[in-house]
Amino acid sequence: MVSSGTLPLKAEPPLIEIEKLQFRYPESPAPALDGVSFRVERGLLYGLLGPNGSGKTTLLKLLAGILAAPKGALRIAGAPVETRTSRERSRCALVPQDFAFYPRLSVRENLEFFAGVQGYGGSDARERIAETMRQTALESWGDHRADRCSGGLKRRLNIAIGLLGRPELLLLDEPTVGIDPQSRHFILDSVRSINRAGTTVVYTTHYLEEIQSLCARVAVLDRGKLRAEGSLTELLGGGAGAAGALEGLFLELTDSALRD
Amino acid sequence: MGPLHHLIRKEWILLGRDRHSLLLLFLMPTAFILIMSLALRGLFAGHGAVAVTYVLVDSDKSRASAQLAARIHAHPEFAAVDTPGDEEALRRLLRSGRTQFLVLVPPGFGASLDSGEPRPVRLYAAPTLDAAVVKLFDAALREAAARVYLRRSLDGLGPNPDGDSGAADRALERVDALVVSPPEEPGKSAGPTAVQQNVPAWLIFAMFFIAVPLSSTWVQERAQGTYQRLLSMGVPRWKLVLGKAIPYLCVSLAQGALMLAIGVWLVPLLGGDALELGAHPEALALMIAAVGFAAVSFALLVANIARSVEQATLLTGVCNLLFAALGGVMVPRFIMPPTLKAIGACSPMAWGLEGFLDVFLRRGGLADVAPRAGLLVGFGCAALSMAAFLFARDRRG
Secondary structure, three states: OOOOOOOOOOOOOOOEEEEEEEEOOOOOOOOOEEEEEEEEOOOOEEEEEOOOOOOHHHHHHHHHOOOOOOEEEEEEOOEEHHHOOHHHHOOEEEEOOOOOOOOOOEHHHHHHHHHHHOOOOHHHHHHHHHHHHHHOOOHHHOOOEHHHOOHHHHHHHHHHHHHOOOOOEEEEEOOOOOOOHHHHHHHHHHHHHHHHOOOEEEEEEOOHHHHHHHOOEEEEEEOOEEEEEEEHHHHOOOOOOOHHHHHHHHHHHHOOOOOO | OOHHHHHHHHHHHHHHOOHHHHHHHHHHHHHHHHHHHHHOHHHHHOOOOOOEEEEEEEOOOOHHHHHHHHHHHOOOOEEEOOOOOOHHHHHHHHHHOOOOEEEEEOOOHHHHOOOOOOOOOEEEEOOOOOHHHHHHHHHHHHHHHHHHHHHHHHHHOOOOOOOOOOHHHHHHHHHHOOOOOOOOOOOOOOOOOHHHHHHHHHHHHHHHOOHHHHHHHHHHHHHOOHHHHHHHOOOOHHHHHHHHHHHHHHHHHHHHHHHHHHHHHHHHHOOOOOOOOOOOHHHHHHHHHHHHHHHHHHHHHHHHHOOOHHHHHHHHHHHHHHHHHHHOOOOOHHHOOHHHHHHHOOOHHHHHHHHHHHHHOOOOOHHHHHHHHHHHHHHHHHHHHHHHHHHHOOOOO
16 A cells, blocks of 8 residues: 655654653752742743742753753653764753852853853854843943843843753743843843744742743752643633732642741 | 873862962972071071080180180180179070070189199080080080190190200190091082972971862762762772872872972072082982872871861861971971981881982982882872872772
């Protein structure tokens, strides 16, 4: 029998696939992540919610390949994280919560350095640097030493470094901590436009209104376990209500006891 | 250009902007070398012998007592102190530590040599003196007294049958010839001068202080998540280590060149002795490289042990002061008691210092300094392996 017509297209796997993921720090009695499973489709702006110590940052480090999980599966674009090449790893950018750059270097020197260590040189590096400075509105701050920049500028530089590799997956760990409303508004706008340009974003925060305004889907983590996962509409029972509704759900899922 | 090139370039820029570290690494040893080389010049001039002071009271005023005093005065290691006063006042002077020995030549000392019942010279030592110094002075005094007695006895025999009256002198010359000290080889000396001791000592000390800026920046980069970011960008850990180690190794080589130049050219301009570099520059280069490698490896170990900048600074300070105190940087090892000297032999700074002294004093070549350089490289390899192990299992990034 001879078939005719086009071959059926192979379905593209989700960008992130996490299955029964477990991780425990050597010095810790309790697991940081315990049997977590969920998927993130390409092009999503995905929110990770959870109180302090819930496992959000650990999950981002596992996705970035800094930590290795002994149990469970963690795949990016269908490939196990641990088997990715350096080039593939650089397509997934982690923006840590701390200012992970060099305070004594200028904004431009920092960008040049991080472009260089990722293997971008010459005109390619210059283009990438100009592009990320434009995206994060740092053009007029290039010669300023990073330690003399305001908190908002530092946050933007932190994100700009993550964008140098034009990542297909951007992992943002609480990128709006400790900045003024103007800078926060700018960063949220930037994240939206980065996502609109095709980059999948995983966004962790304590600010529920940020999740509500940015994210299409959300995972709620607590004590290393996945408590809920879905679109905001699904989680809030059909009505994507006010921030207060999400906060109520968050406290219900994670209980209201202090964590630290 | 790979990541390593960018890591090294970044480190150079950061170090160039860290004025405090540059002062610590270059100005501190320069100041120590200049001060110590000039201040301790006199102390080291006698090849490390301790300057011993004494008061000699000659109550006899005979030819024999004058010969005894002249004999003691002839020792370059002993310095006479001319202080008038009775015996009790002089003994108080001795107890106060203002002189170290009191020699009392009694009246009738010379005449008693012929009587068969000699009147002994009395020797008092300051109570705080090292036993070896007391023995040394005591032996010198006994030797002087023996010579006076021998001369007197030989003179008493009168001229020999040939009418020769110089028999006593010749007999004493023969006594002198029983023990000889071979002349030193040109360029070799038994002990270091102030500049030979202090240039390598403070150079090594400063090289090990590389641990302060290196470990501080390492701890900061780790705490700020910069290493996590670099690792997530696919930069391997070994390149992070090399990116830190190579610039600081270059800094330690620059320290070596600068401190030697100060010893050779600047110290003599200020009135001190010029540093003589020995006959084997390749051996000197090996020692500088070996100390630099040990210092940078030690710094990386401190960086991976410390949890904070404060811990790193404290750990570096305490370890370096211990290494320096035991290793002969602060107090030359040749004046240490044997136990402390044996303990000090375990300090990497002692290996470095002895290696430099091998080159400067003993005109040592590569083969002579290789064992000490080997110890330093071994120490460096052990520290580097431990640092790499700690970094590899470090979950903070």
